[in-house]
Amino acid sequence: QIAIMNCFGLLLLFHVASSVKHSLRYFLTATHGVHDFPEFFGAATVDEVQVGYCDSNIKTAKPKQDWMMKLIERNPEHLEWYSQKCLGSQHVFRANIDILKQRLNLTKGPHILQRMNGCEWDDETGEVIGFNQYGYNGEDFLALDLKTLTWTAPKSQAVLTKLIWDGEKARLEHNKNYYIYKCPDWLKNYIRHGKSFLQRTVHPSVSLLQKTPSSVVTCHATGFYPERATMFWRKDGQELHEGVEKGEILPNNDGTFQMSVDLNISSVTAEDWRRYDCIFLFAGLKDSITTRLDRTMIRTNQDESSQIRIVIAVISVVIAIIIIAVAFTAYKKRNGKSTLKLDSSSNLIKYKLNKIN
Known part of the structure; x- marks a missing residue:
């Protein structure tokens, strides 16, 4: 294969x-x-x-x-x-x-x-x-x-x-x-x-991607048609060649295409980020898509990991509450019985303990 x-x-x-x-x-x-x-x-x-x-x-x-x-x-x-x-x-x-x-x-x-x-x-x-x-x-x-x-x-x-x-x-x-x-x-x-x-023209969705804060920034365009297009990084309006690596144009399953271009930012200071932008351009057409290098717009693996950690933390808290509630209920059953009631107006779980005289 x-x-x-x-x-x-x-x-x-x-x-x-x-x-x-x-x-x-x-x-x-x-x-x-x-x-x-x-x-x-x-x-x-x-x-x-x-x-x-x-x-x-x-x-x-x-x-x-x-x-x-x-x-x-x-x-x-x-x-x-x-x-x-x-x-x-x-x-x-x-x-x-x-x-x-x-x-x-x-x-x-x-x-x-x-x-x-x-x-x-x-x-x-x-x-x-x-x-x-x-x-x-x-x-x-x-x-x-x-x-x-x-x-x-x-x-x-x-x-x-x-x-x-x-x-x-x-x-x-x-x-x-x-x-x-x-x-x-x-x-x-x-x-x-x-x-x-x-002979239709479909413009792409363009995103800035980065694995870690110190790795290259990838400008990724997907969903465009036709494939006759180019992408490049600019600094102060001038196309960059050093520190730039272009990827191949690849097909998507729906008949559209995707491509990307990497920018090495190891020597770019925080103050200079605003001087860089990514350009997507169809061959033969004058209009282009410009994406400014902006840290707030970058999607990273760390962002996804943080979201996963947050979800895990929330799940852990919920599990802990359930365990405590079950233990508390079991303890109370020794002296009385309990019923579990969901208050839909506040989405909070409340316990109503009815003592047996």
Whole structure:
């Protein structure tokens, strides 16, 4: 599973940098010897939003967005095409894993073969870029060069596969036709149908976080869309680079994104805090979200620990009162009986002792 995440990390380094570029990507993964994980699964994304999914357990493709579901309802053959591709790719990937295990003389598992393929389209210039990349056991394995129609092998273990695939001319021409023509046409169609969703702007919730009073201050933004955004720290209105560490943009379960940027405050005096602020900015937009460095606005682990300690203290007091009350009642029962009554107007527990004459 670690190898799966590492390989996805390598494949996802290919980001959309411009606000006018759109992308259609397919992620396919086949596994062997990975417990509690599908032997094959695939996902399709449009502008980094997952729109479809399939795996070896459900054995069919399923749309993931409402607008994609509506498109499928009008074109059911579209979903059928994806389902057939999912099933066919599953058999091909399994066979390729067996071939690579023998070719590379690998006996121990697990084995993970992945592919990221698709295209980008610039709606201003019309430029189209196609890509087809493979990863094996967490490392880059092969990448298709559409200009030369040859495969690139970053590691010596992939050279033999490259030579074999370079000789498959019909397959290479099919790849070129798909990535340069068919893929962009599908992408444009998806953009039209999902325009209101894909081209929306959702601003984030921004918080200042800190583990301890001496640790770095993290400016954290979550719930924003699209992912083409940046965050940075400023001092006196100027962007800071020293003592700053930016995190990656990560997806949330609801299709939005999150990111963070850390500021080392070890050399920042209390008087200088007001000179610092955190900026969140969408690419291509002028409006930004500014968060001033303010100690009163920082959420820390110590705050949570203090709250827990307070709750524990209150519970302890309540338990102590109950124990005393029970002991007191037991003592009184020796000479009389007691009844417990709740006075709802004051929410206080009162004891009424009725003596037996």
